[in-house]
Amino acid sequence: MKEVKIVTKDLxxxxxxxxxxxxxxxxIPEKEVTAFIGPSGCGKSTFLRSLNRMNDLIPSVHIxxxxxxxxxxxxxxxxxxxxxxxxxxxVFQKSNPFAKSIFENIAYGxxxxxxxxxxxxxxxxxxxxxxxxxWDEVKDRLPDSALGxxxxxxxxxxxxxxxxxxxxxxxxxxxASALDPISTGKIEELIFELKKNYTIVIVTHNMQQAxxxxxxxxxxxxxxxxxxxxxxxxxxxxDIKQTEEYITGRFG
Amino acid sequence: xxLKNKLIGGSIITASALSVVLILAIIVIILVxxxxxxxxxxSWKFLTSxxxxxxxxxxxxxxxxxxxxxxxxxxxxxxxxxxxxxIYLTEYAHEKSWIAQTIxxxxxxxxxxxxxxxxxxxxxxxxxxxxxxxxxxxMGGQLKWAxxxxxxxxxxxxxxxxxxxxxxxxxxxxxxxxxxREASLALGATKWQTIKKVVIPGSISGIMTxxxxxxxxxxxEVAPILFTGAAYYLATLPTSVSDxxxxxxxxxxxxxxxxxxxxxTLPIQFAxxxxxxxxxxxxxxxxxxxxSRLRRRIK
Ligand SMILES: Nc1ncnc2c1ncn2[C@@H]1O[C@H](COP(=O)(O)OP(=O)(O)OP(=O)(O)O)[C@@H](O)[C@H]1O
Ligand SMILES: [Mg+2]
Numbered sequence: 001m002k003e004v005k006i007v008t009k010d011l012x013x014x015x016x017x018x019x020x021x022x023x024x025x026x027x028i029p030e031k032e033v034t035a036f037i038g039p040s041g042c043g044k045s046t047f048l049r050s051l052n053r054m055n056d057l058i059p060s061v062h063i064x065x066x067x068x069x070x071x072x073x074x075x076x077x078x079x080x081x082x083x084x085x086x087x088x089x090x091v092f093q094k095s096n097p098f099a100k101s102i103f104e105n106i107a108y109g110x111x112x113x114x115x116x117x118x119x120x121x122x123x124x125x126x127x128x129x130x131x132x133x134x135w136d137e138v139k140d141r142l143p144d145s146a147l148g149x150x151x152x153x154x155x156x157x158x159x160x161x162x163x164x165x166x167x168x169x170x171x172x173x174x175x176a177s178a179l180d181p182i183s184t185g186k187i188e189e190l191i192f193e194l195k196k197n198y199t200i201v202i203v204t205h206n207m208q209q210a211x212x213x214x215x216x217x218x219x220x221x222x223x224x225x226x227x228x229x230x231x232x233x234x235x236x237x238x239d240i241k242q243t244e245e246y247i248t249g250r251f252g
Numbered sequence: 253x254x255l256k257n258k259l260i261g262g263s264i265i266t267a268s269a270l271s272v273v274l275i276l277a278i279i280v281i282i283l284v285x286x287x288x289x290x291x292x293x294x295s296w297k298f299l300t301s302x303x304x305x306x307x308x309x310x311x312x313x314x315x316x317x318x319x320x321x322x323x324x325x326x327x328x329x330x331x332x333x334x335x336x337x338x339i340y341l342t343e344y345a346h347e348k349s350w351i352a353q354t355i356x357x358x359x360x361x362x363x364x365x366x367x368x369x370x371x372x373x374x375x376x377x378x379x380x381x382x383x384x385x386x387x388x389x390x391m392g393g394q395l396k397w398a399x400x401x402x403x404x405x406x407x408x409x410x411x412x413x414x415x416x417x418x419x420x421x422x423x424x425x426x427x428x429x430x431x432x433r434e435a436s437l438a439l440g441a442t443k444w445q446t447i448k449k450v451v452i453p454g455s456i457s458g459i460m461t462x463x464x465x466x467x468x469x470x471x472x473e474v475a476p477i478l479f480t481g482a483a484y485y486l487a488t489l490p491t492s493v494s495d496x497x498x499x500x501x502x503x504x505x506x507x508x509x510x511x512x513x514x515x516x517t518l519p520i521q522f523a524x525x526x527x528x529x530x531x532x533x534x535x536x537x538x539x540x541x542x543x544s545r546l547r548r549r550i551k
Binding site: 052054086092096098099108113158161165 | 346429441449453
């Protein structure tokens with residue numbers, strides 16, 4: 001196993017009184033793809049959003065335990081959330097491009113980091129779009145609104161937008177659930193490419209997708225991490241009966 | 253029992269239908285009367301020339317000009333201040349914090365205060381207190397700021413229109429999808445960067461609607477500027493915020509009550525009314541159109 005990138009220790013999360021994550025312990029390796037699976041409402045998104053402190057936006061959230069990234073507890077007081085989020089990109093279930101041009105969508109992150117040099121921006125935009133495998137489709141229409149792209153293109157644009165900030169980790173919450181099979185295929189190929197340089201955590205409801213793209217799989221159920229291991233093992237001979245039942249579609 | 257319900261329902265429907273008809277009739281009558289009365293006087297020359305013969309003849313250009321200045325200076329004060337308040341209320345204040353609740357209560361109350369009270373407040377606060385203080389401090393007691401002028405009139409009007417701006421901008425800010433804010437924050441933008449680059453551009457049409465509604469309200473109100481800046485008659489156009497100004501609404505009031513021969517000025521009154529009506533009507537229509545486009549975007 002490669003270096004460990006993300007570690008959680010007894011991570012427990014409440015929305016008000018309601019527990020959503022119960023004492024999660026997990027170690028996520030660097031530059032590999034880790035998939036989170038589990039039935040709806042089991043806490044996958046909640047867990048993912050704790051990793052870049054997106055849950056800070058919800059006032060009712062209370063967190064106990066630790067999340068270490070590169071050995072640093074990200075919930076410590078001295079951590080700068082803004083910098084943390086630059087290091088940890090996020091791709092959402094519903095593609096959410098800004099109502100700006102394709103170019104400006106990608107340039108958004110670099111710009112807030114103070115890069116305003118047109119030549120430098122052009123360079124970043126091009127590399128990001130290429131790395132997100134969408135360059136050929138949009139290179140002639142960079143000044144056009146991003147809202148004119150198809151759903152699948154928008155989602156790859158959002159991935160490119162994330163890449164432009166040069167994160168180390170990319171969190172993806174069901175990035176292909178709203179897409180057709182061809183776009184989904186493209187996203188999956190892309191994930192395969194990206195893992196050479198990025199640590200990727202992906203939430204998915206699609207078992208085949210988890211099996212195809214991930215190296216490790218974590219099965220969540222009712223806020224608990226039931227089983228975690230090599231994807232091949234989880235999908236062929238899981239240790240726990242619930243995991244097997246979920247994967248074979250007998251519940252969830 | 254059934255019959256009783258039917259009777260009540262029937263009379264409610266009849267009553268609402270009647271009131272709709274009544275309101276429409278009033279609007280039509282106002283329009284028809286002003287158009288008939290004013291159409292012969294209304295001309296390009298009427299709009300662009302000064303009053304003559306003790307305001308018995310001539311045009312209304314200074315009143316149009318003064319009204320325009322009034323709404324511009326007023327917007328410069330009300331729009332930024334209202335927008336900042338709206339941003340504070342939606343983005344920073346906790347919904348239930350006492351400060352947010354106090355501001356909301358104040359805004360609601362402000363919206364119900366009779367406009368003449370704003371005029372009196374402007375007189376007492378801006379002219380006597382602020383203006384008097386400025387004269388004392390900067391003018392060595394000489395009278396310059398402690399009298400009605402464009403600045404005090406506009407600021408008083410800004411207070412009156414502030415709730416309109418705040419409510420419109422708040423409504424627009426709430427239509428910016430949460431997903432877009434999250435996208436920005438997830439890219440490592442600060443809250444303020446997100447507001448500046450995503451929330452405000454996303455609510456620009458609401459800010460515009462608010463501005464236009466405020467301008468339209470400000471253009472039509474007379475009471476707030478009665479004591480704080482409007483002039484009965486000026487031979488020259490105002491050139492500084494410390495000058496007084498003429499105003500369309502006030503001009504109508506003056507012509508219809510203060511003139512030595514009210515009947516003779518009747519066509520001018522109608523024409524001026526027509527100008528004011530068309531102005532506020534167009535402004536409101538524009539605001540409604542922008543707003544409906546915005547509403548459609550939400551769906
Ligand atoms: N903002 C919130 N406030 C209160 N409870 C919430 C909030 N967000 C999620 N929850 C609750 O926390 C639990 C976990 O939700 P979460 O969205 O993490 O599940 P999920 O595994 O991502 O589900 P899905 O597969 O449907 O996306 C659910 O019971 C949900 O109702
Ligand atoms: Mg989810």
